[in-house]
Amino acid sequence: MSIDRSQVDHAADLARLELSDDERERLRGELGQILQAFEALNTLDTEHIPPTAQVIPLGNVERDDRVADSLPLDAVLHNAPRVEDGQIRVPPVLDES
Amino acid sequence: MTTAYRTVIGLETHVQLRTGSKMFCGCAADYANARPNTHVCPVCLGMPGVLPVINREAVDHTIRTGLALNCEIPEYAKFDRKNYAYPDLMKWYQISQYDLPLCVNGHFDVEVDGATTRVGITRVHLEEDTARLTHVTAADGAPASLIDVNRSGAPLMEIVSEPDIQTPAEAMAYGEKLRALLRWIGVSTANMEDGALRIDANISVWPQGEPIGDVKVEVKNMNSFRSLGRALAFETERQTGRRERGQPIEQETRGWDESAGVTRSQRTKEYAHDYRYFPEPDLPPLHVTRQRVDTLRAALPRMPDQVAADLVDQGAPQADVAELVQDRPLTDYALAVIEAGASAGEAVTWIVHELRRALNAHAATRCASGSGDSSALPPSPSQGEGRGEGRPPTNRPGPGTTIPIPPTEIAALLALRARGAVSSTMAGEVLDEMFATGKSARAIVEARGPQISGQHELLAIARQVIEENPQAVQDYRDGKGRAIQYLMGQVMRITRGKANPGAVSALIRTELDSAR
Numbered sequence: 001m002s003i004d005r006s007q008v009d010h011a012a013d014l015a016r017l018e019l020s021d022d023e024r025e026r027l028r029g030e031l032g033q034i035l036q037a038f039e040a041l042n043t044l045d046t047e048h049i050p051p052t053a054q055v056i057p058l059g060n061v062e063r064d065d066r067v068a069d070s071l072p073l074d075a076v077l078h079n080a081p082r083v084e085d086g087q088i089r090v091p092p093v094l095d096e097s
Numbered sequence: 098m099t100t101a102y103r104t105v106i107g108l109e110t111h112v113q114l115r116t117g118s119k120m121f122c123g124c125a126a127d128y129a130n131a132r133p134n135t136h137v138c139p140v141c142l143g144m145p146g147v148l149p150v151i152n153r154e155a156v157d158h159t160i161r162t163g164l165a166l167n168c169e170i171p172e173y174a175k176f177d178r179k180n181y182a183y184p185d186l187m188k189w190y191q192i193s194q195y196d197l198p199l200c201v202n203g204h205f206d207v208e209v210d211g212a213t214t215r216v217g218i219t220r221v222h223l224e225e226d227t228a229r230l231t232h233v234t235a236a237d238g239a240p241a242s243l244i245d246v247n248r249s250g251a252p253l254m255e256i257v258s259e260p261d262i263q264t265p266a267e268a269m270a271y272g273e274k275l276r277a278l279l280r281w282i283g284v285s286t287a288n289m290e291d292g293a294l295r296i297d298a299n300i301s302v303w304p305q306g307e308p309i310g311d312v313k314v315e316v317k318n319m320n321s322f323r324s325l326g327r328a329l330a331f332e333t334e335r336q337t338g339r340r341e342r343g344q345p346i347e348q349e350t351r352g353w354d355e356s357a358g359v360t361r362s363q364r365t366k367e368y369a370h371d372y373r374y375f376p377e378p379d380l381p382p383l384h385v386t387r388q389r390v391d392t393l394r395a396a397l398p399r400m401p402d403q404v405a406a407d408l409v410d411q412g413a414p415q416a417d418v419a420e421l422v423q424d425r426p427l428t429d430y431a432l433a434v435i436e437a438g439a440s441a442g443e444a445v446t447w448i449v450h451e452l453r454r455a456l457n458a459h460a461a462t463r464c465a466s467g468s469g470d471s472s473a474l475p476p477s478p479s480q481g482e483g484r485g486e487g488r489p490p491t492n493r494p495g496p497g498t499t500i501p502i503p504p505t506e507i508a509a510l511l512a513l514r515a516r517g518a519v520s521s522t523m524a525g526e527v528l529d530e531m532f533a534t535g536k537s538a539r540a541i542v543e544a545r546g547p548q549i550s551g552q553h554e555l556l557a558i559a560r561q562v563i564e565e566n567p568q569a570v571q572d573y574r575d576g577k578g579r580a581i582q583y584l585m586g587q588v589m590r591i592t593r594g595k596a597n598p599g600a601v602s603a604l605i606r607t608e609l610d611s612a613r
Contacts, residue, residue: 010371014180014181014182014371014373015182016182053175053376053378053382054175054376054378054381054382056381058381059381059382059383059384060381060383060384061150061151061380061381062150062151062152062153062156062383063123063150063151063152063153064153064154065116065117065118065152065153065154065155066117066118066123067117067118067123067124067125068118068122068123068124068138069123069138070124070125070135070136070137070138071137071138071139071142073132073134073135076134076135076137076142076246077134082241084233084235084236084241084243085133085236085243086132086133086134087133087134087231087243087244087245088134088243088244088246089235089241089242089243089244090184090241090242090243090244091241091242092232092240092241092242093183093184093230093232093242
């Protein structure tokens with residue numbers, strides 16, 4: 001299965017990635033290959049296999065509601081592109097929420 | 098010819114859960130009172146390679162809520178990733194629940210003007226809150242958005258209703274009753290002004306008799322029940338208008354503008370709802386054992402609807418009961434007063450009106466004087482809940498009521514009133530004195546001396562009042578029964594409530610009728 005340029009653009013848009021024409025073309029090929037790999041799975045008979053979202057046989061991993069230490073402020077802000085007033089500063093966004 | 102239309106409303110309610118720590122990490126969940134970015138760790142900051150671990154108490158709170166809303170609790174639940182890119186989402190995905198939520202298929206009965214509507218509850222699921230964004234002009238003069246990560250990862254529960262609501266009034270009743278229920282079972286402060294309770298609505302208008310289609314408008318940004326009602330009334334009118342003019346209704350998200358009193362389209366890009374959900378690989382699924390559900394169910398308090406029905410059966414007025422069960426500590430208090438011998442009707446009415454008045458007055462005085470006060474009552478049940486592990490929840494307490502007077506004392510005061518040893522007016526004053534001094538009702542009443550019931554004294558006062566209020570006297574003669582209440586009030590004022598109301602009433606009537 002191959003995917004077209006508009007699908008690549010859509011995925012890039014969702015991921016907020018800006019791609020050059022070369023990158024778009026390269027990714028179109030690579031993403032197509034990934035989809036092909038999944039299509040191979042479609043040839044298997046999974047009629048009697050229950051769907052699973054997990055490959056590790058674990059369940060009910062929960063913790064007690066206990067407060068632990070947080071990071072110091074300078075560590076929290078260490079990787080921030082810009083800092084203002086103890087907060088992470090980013091370009092203005094419209095509040096859609 | 099006018100076509101009739103019907104309005105279809107479903108509500109999505111986000112509720113911050115009352116836990117000590119966040120949903121998937123140990124940072125304190127109490128973001129509101131903390132300096133920005135001080136309740137943050139690599140997990141809620143969304144750093145690569147970290148692993149979330151589910152907060153058991155948040156799961157329990159969600160199941161408690163589901164049970165209170167008559168939901169089924171499936172044996173298998175899992176978490177999913179909801180993907181979208183926005184600066185308030187540190188990982189660019191939110192851990193939520195997609196197709197296998199903790200609670201499904203419930204219902205919630207709401208009353209409007211005496212009519213009950215059963216609203217289906219589609220699901221209750223658990224997710225994490227986002228960081229808080231503020232939009233500012235930065236120090237360099239440029240517009241910027243600032244991110245406070247404290248709220249990121251706080252446990253958030255979403256309650257999705259079926260589109261069974263038909264009017265703004267029903268939506269408001271649903272919201273108010275849901276808030277009371279969440280407080281009652283102790284899972285949230287449910288304070289709208291703090292954002293602990295946020296209600297979004299889906300609304301559409303259809304011609305009567307035609308099937309309901311898929312198109313709906315999502316309305317957001319309602320910060321109070323009043324704005325919820327106003328926004329839905331506006332939308333009902335807007336969509337009806339479009340239908341009448343033959344214009345289509347577009348599927349969109351609209352924001353409520355409180356000051357303008359309108360909803361406005363929030364232009365969202367076409368991919369806005371392309372969330373690409375997939376199972377959260379970092380979280381093993383939950384097998385919710387029946388034992389766990391049974392244990393949680395057994396520990397739930399009696400639901401407000403049941404308590405209310407009981408009190409009404411015992412003779413308490415419906416309206417006062419409805420008011421009372423908004424507040425569980427106050428309800429528990431009323432039950433204790435009844436237990437101590439007061440009649441249900443008297444206790445409920447008196448507590449809802451007189452005790453609350455005195456409580457507010459007392460609280461105002463205390464705030465003004467700045468003095469603390471230790472409560473004679475046990476702490477709010479919601480605060481005592483939980484697993485007794487770790488630090489107590491640090492979220493702000495809800496509007497619970499701590500009353501520094503033992504319920505037996507209120508029962509004693511009501512008994513004095515029932516015997517006629519104090520008038521209703523005087524009982525209120527006695528209550529104020531109980532708050533102020535901590536003395537018993539009996540001691541205060543005894544210190545005040547007996548009621549004025551001596552005919553001579555009362556007669557003089559009654560005559561004075563009649564002479565000073567010719568208009569009321571005329572009203573009485575014109576057959577206005579209320580005039581007598583007014584005259585009685587004047588006598589009670591002069592006697593500072595120490596007169597026996599029955600005696601005063603009889604005396605005034607005799608005086609008026611004999612002077613005719």
